Every structure is written in structure tokens, then in C-alpha cells.
Amino acid sequence: MIVKEHQPQLKADIALVFPLPPAGDRQESVRTVDVGHGRIETRNLTTSEALGGDSDGPGLAHVFDVGRHVITKKTGTERVEVVYGVTSLSPERATPGRVLALVRGHWAMENKSHWVRDVTFDEDRSQVRGGNIPQVMATLRNTAIGLLRWAGHTTMAAACRRLAAQPMQALALIGIAFEN
Numbered sequence: 001m002i003v004k005e006h007q008p009q010l011k012a013d014i015a016l017v018f019p020l021p022p023a024g025d026r027q028e029s030v031r032t033v034d035v036g037h038g039r040i041e042t043r044n045l046t047t048s049e050a051l052g053g054d055s056d057g058p059g060l061a062h063v064f065d066v067g068r069h070v071i072t073k074k075t076g077t078e079r080v081e082v083v084y085g086v087t088s089l090s091p092e093r094a095t096p097g098r099v100l101a102l103v104r105g106h107w108a109m110e111n112k113s114h115w116v117r118d119v120t121f122d123e124d125r126s127q128v129r130g131g132n133i134p135q136v137m138a139t140l141r142n143t144a145i146g147l148l149r150w151a152g153h154t155t156m157a158a159a160c161r162r163l164a165a166q167p168m169q170a171l172a173l174i175g176i177a178f179e180n
Contacts, residue, residue, distance in 0.1 A: 001086055002084070002085045003084045003085055003086060010086070011084055014063045014065065014086075015065075017063060018048065018065050021048065022050045025048055025049060025050040026048075026049055027046050027047065028096050029044060029045065029046040029096055030044075030097045031043065031045075032100065038073050038074055039072055040070070041068060041070045042068070042069045042070075043100065044067040045064055045096050045099060045100040045103070046065055046096065047064045047087075047094055047095075047096050047099055048063050061088050061089060061094065062086070062089060062091075062094045062099070063084065063086050063087075064084070064085050064086075064096075064099050064103075065083070065084050065085075066083050066085070066100070067080070067081070067082045068080065068081050068083075085099075085103065087099060087102075117145070119157075120156045120157045121141050121144075121160075123137075123138070123141060147173045148160075150173075151173055
């Protein structure tokens with residue numbers, strides 16, 4: 001899990017572990033470089049057992065930091081960020097490469113689901129706030145996203161525009177067919 005702003009003490013504790021590791025702390029690192037989408041992105045992930053068992057979080061075994069350095073090839077602009085996280089994986093399973101793969105998998109889910117809900121379906125501006133209706137609408141949006149992906153669509157905004165213009169095709173995705 002990535003440690004967010006609403007956990008300021010945990011975030012501060014983890015931030016202290018990496019520049020000044022406690023005596024006996026075993027830290028391991030991995031570095032990756034990816035080139036694509038007009039960017040060069042370097043990631044450095046370091047794990048530490050320093051705070052294992054010292055948190056209110058259940059099962060905390062390792063903490064980690066991920067540093068990202070992104071260069072946009074077209075403009076040469078650079079962006080640097082560091083995020084901190086926690087994992088309950090055992091030392092054998094929490095290799096830096098595995099933790100980095102899990103972190104990247106989280107962002108893949110964020111980009112495939114949450115971003116689509118936020119941007120394409122404009123979920124954040126929904127006026128639906130009462131009772132169970134927000135959960136029902138979220139379920140309907142997730143179902144729509146799942147059906148579109150199942151039907152082979154990879155660009156949700158374009159798929160939504162196409163299906164809005166052709167409602168019969170949209171209904172066919174859920175098994176409703178009309179004959180003329």
C-alpha cells in the first residue's frame with residue numbers, strides 16, 4: 001500500500017528510515033528504466049525492515065520508498081517524486097523487484113479503472129449522494145467498463161462516444177437485441 005497524506009506520522013517515520021538507516025537495517029534496492037510514451041522513466045525502489053512490527057497497521061513487515069525520475073523527451077522537462085509504502089510480505093517474498101511489480105500493478109489498476117471512472121464517466125461531479133444510489137451508480141459504471149473491455153474496447157472515451165451514437169449496439173453488449 002502506498003502511504004498517503006492522511007497518514008502523516010507513518011509517512012514521516014518511513015521518510016526517516018532511508019536517508020539515515022537504523023543500525024542493522026537490511027535495505028535492498030532495485031532500479032528500472034523504461035522508455036516509451038514519449039518519456040524516459042527511472043524508478044528506484046528500496047525496501048527496509050526497520051519499522052516491521054512497529055506500526056498500528058496489522059502485519060507491517062517492510063516499508064519501501066519509490067523514487068521516480070521522468071524526462072519528457074519532446075520538451076526535456078523533468079519530474080521527480082518519491083512515494084512511500086508498506087507491505088506485509090515476508091522478507092523472502094518482499095524482494096525489491098517483487099514490491100516494485102506490485103506497486104506498478106496498483107497503478108495499472110488505477111489507470112484502467114479509477115481514472116476511467118473519474119475522467120470518462122466524470123464520477124467526481126456526480127450529484128448522486130443519498131442512500132445506496134452512489135454505490136449502485138459505481139457498480140453500473142464498473143459494469144459498463146468491464147463490458148466495454150470484454151468487447152475489446154481499449155479506449156473507453158472513444159467506445160462511450162461510439163456506443164452513445166449507436167444505442168442498439170450498446171444494448172447488444174448486455175444481451176438485449178431488437179429486431180426491426
